[in-house]
Amino acid sequence: MELKETILKRRSIRDYLPEPVPEEALRHVLEAGLIAPTSRNLRPCRIIVVRNRTVLDELAKAKNGAAALKCAPCALIVTGDSERADTWMEDCSVAMTQMMLAAVDEGLGSCWLQICMRRTEDGRSAEEIVRSALKLEEKYRIAGILTLGIPKAAKEPYTTADADFNKVEYID
Template sequence: MIEILRKRRSVRSFLPKNIEAEKLEILKEAALRAPTSRNINPTEFIIVINKSILEKLSKVKAHGAEFLSKSNVAFVVIGNTDKSDTCIEDCSIASIIIQLTAESLGLGSCWAQIRLRYDENKNLAENNVRKILNIPDNYLIESIIGIGYPASKPKPIDYSKLQQSRIHEESFN
């Protein structure tokens, strides 16, 4: 796992190459295996491959989602707020599980934050996604994970450049 974490970086440029069905099935399984608080499983996923829908999703917020138009697939990570009060946390866990699984399969990915983000007209990005994908109001929309074969990949961050000051032992001071 540490090797996957060491080499995983956000990828925003993808090759025009379809993801094999077997890899897509592994990504789906990983999403469904992501842990949730009290095993309530409020997380659900909308998988988008259609290029015209990916293009629409790339414009749901002012910036930071453009890469979705070039991705090969996107996982829209949503949580049923009627089922759990930990949807934000559960969706976040599922999002990173999807990204780490993608990395393990030789794919690149990037997380587009949707919750609490806005488009150029000050409309909530969640509402924009909700309209495009017909998502009920009782679901929060945490993120969209764009996935594909990397056109280029940033180099891993060297261990010596990690911010060791972010680690505290026994107490904050």
């Protein structure tokens, strides 16, 4: 698939078929994240692949708006070693973006779930819930979760007309 088409086709998918993500497709998605650029090439990102239903359901409790985890067969928890790089959030975000595009290329759907700075309705930190479910050391900050799976239904792709050029300024 051409990059332009891949970018237009990428949409947030929150409903998935129960089928597992094919191993080869998952590997290609992970490769796209692992070779993403990082500041000073410090590569602080660590990705945890969760396919265990019980753990996925536990993670879904981290906050409202994480419902995609309830039917996703796979989730990539993208963490950054905050002791290794102060740019962990930026580095992980670039990796997540590359993985979302690679997912489209593999015929998969994905949805980015914000974890950092979010709380449950009763005030618990979403990041702490995820960190404790995965038994992660504190230095690993959670940049986000990417759900992955075969989309239950196709979503309308973007067209280039959706690009709002009012948000661009030129200084020539």
